[in-house]
Amino acid sequence: xxxxxxxxxxxxxxxxxxxxxxxxxxxxxxxxxxxxxxxxxxxxxxxxxxxxxxxxxxxxxxxxxxxxxxxxxxxxxxxxxxxxxxxxxxxxxxxxxxxxxxxxxxxxxxxxxxxxxxxxxxxxxxxxxxxxxxxxxxxxxxxxxxxxxxxxxxxxxxxxxxxxxxxxxxxxxxxxxxxxxxxxxxxxxxxxxxxxxxxxxxxxxxxxxxxxxxxxxxxxxxxxxxxxxxxxxxxxxxxxxxxxxxxxxxxxxxxxxxxxxxxxxxxxxxxxxxxxxxxxxxxxxxxxxxxxxxxxxxxxxxxxxxxxxxxxxxxxxxxxxxxxxxxxxxxxxxxxxxxxxxxxxxxxxxxxxxxxxxxxxxxxxxxxxxxxxxxxxxxxxxxxxxxxxxxxxxxxxxxxxxxxxxxxxxxxxxxxxxxxxxxx
Ligand code: EPU
Numbered sequence: 001x002x003x004x005x006x007x008x009x010x011x012x013x014x015x016x017x018x019x020x021x022x023x024x025x026x027x028x029x030x031x032x033x034x035x036x037x038x039x040x041x042x043x044x045x046x047x048x049x050x051x052x053x054x055x056x057x058x059x060x061x062x063x064x065x066x067x068x069x070x071x072x073x074x075x076x077x078x079x080x081x082x083x084x085x086x087x088x089x090x091x092x093x094x095x096x097x098x099x100x101x102x103x104x105x106x107x108x109x110x111x112x113x114x115x116x117x118x119x120x121x122x123x124x125x126x127x128x129x130x131x132x133x134x135x136x137x138x139x140x141x142x143x144x145x146x147x148x149x150x151x152x153x154x155x156x157x158x159x160x161x162x163x164x165x166x167x168x169x170x171x172x173x174x175x176x177x178x179x180x181x182x183x184x185x186x187x188x189x190x191x192x193x194x195x196x197x198x199x200x201x202x203x204x205x206x207x208x209x210x211x212x213x214x215x216x217x218x219x220x221x222x223x224x225x226x227x228x229x230x231x232x233x234x235x236x237x238x239x240x241x242x243x244x245x246x247x248x249x250x251x252x253x254x255x256x257x258x259x260x261x262x263x264x265x266x267x268x269x270x271x272x273x274x275x276x277x278x279x280x281x282x283x284x285x286x287x288x289x290x291x292x293x294x295x296x297x298x299x300x301x302x303x304x305x306x307x308x309x310x311x312x313x314x315x316x317x318x319x320x321x322x323x324x325x326x327x328x329x330x331x332x333x334x335x336x337x338x339x340x341x342x343x344x345x346x347x348x349x350x351x352x353x354x355x356x357x358x359x360x361x362x363x364x365x366x367x368x369x370x371x372x373x374x375x376x377x378x379x380x381x382x383x384x385x386x387x388x389x390x391x392x393x394x395x396x397x398x399x400x401x402x403x404x405x406x407x408x409x410x411x412x413x414x415x416x417x418x419x420x421x422x423x424x
Contacts, residue, residue, distance in 0.1 A: 013248065013412050021234055023047050023231030025399075026191070028048065031196065032076065040226035050398070059086055064080045081108075085111075101147065102174035106179060109151050115145055128168035176218035177224060186215055189214075207221055236400075242266075246269055246287040248287075252284070259278045271294045306330055307373050310374050313347065314381040321357075322358065324356075373400075376397065
């Protein structure tokens, strides 16, 4: 018998009130990997309660670290790291496990990390991570599904990325921090989570210039030391709640958000008819529920994030006209289209371009989560759909949204979690 959680949503309630935005998943994961770079004790606060964080905790523990969780604080002790391996069982549930490759090879001269393989929406290669480490002098073989990396000492190198990969930038930055000499990363990713990782490395004693830009210069140092940090707010969680507020025609205050990281999303949501006010770390989204069609094209930061494409599609499904959504980062990231059609959404897909013709109303349906952001799009569609929506396989959402049903419920949504029996 297989049992899994599902959400049951009765659509039609407005969202009103305030919600606290949690720490950013995509910042905490590389930051946890950074702790492998120096022996000692680290305190990381504003850590969200997510399945991916628990997976990274298990991975660090399997390497030999001690990781304690106390509310939103993680204490990581890396004094006994002896097993330089990321096993398939962990990597297959979370690709971000690849983040331990850079620190392990640069600190210990050896790493064995399962090759992530594809994911629900396409190939997602890691060639840029491997090519960069090779340029720094690592000897890398792919054997039995594992990346086996060896190096006596990593040497600084000039690395110009063909495209600005978040993961490769993070991994090579961590590797370069302890390498001999200077590493230049050109066309580097500058997502806020990468900037936060660079700032954390700097607080550990790394010498990084160009933080926040696409040109990073990392002067290797012989050793680093532990540091403490506070995780930045999750801009994608915030963006998801902004879309949900607009769709349901409510007024939602996002507390502990970082408006500066959300400029592209705020511009688009205002263009589609919501009113947005910003006071320090608080963003208020107010809407009468009338959604204008607005095109988006995903791009690297500060462009519109690919991690908001699916949620934007739900919003556009109920817009008063047609919009064009293009994903330039992941051309295959459209598994939610078939599920959104089950609500009555009118979407045509041609390669990486979706044309969404807004319909007057969506109707509740049984749907299935296919990945993290796709799940978010189905939940917010369910919030406005007429009648009941059952979203199954929600283990995807628990990877990256902290207690989403509690947060939505507190804002007035009718949503509950139930255990579903899939096969008997
Ligand atoms: N790419 C390559 N070769 C590589 C690495 C990437 O061709 O070696 C390509 C990818 O196929 C893609 C593009 O480069 O077309 C960008 O991929 P990137 O490496 O930037 O993505 P990532 O590091 O694997 C992170 C986030 C994703 C987010 C992307 C893009 C984490 C843990 N994950 O992935 O987040 O979509 O950046 O912003 O930070 C999510 O949170 O739902 C999520 C998927």
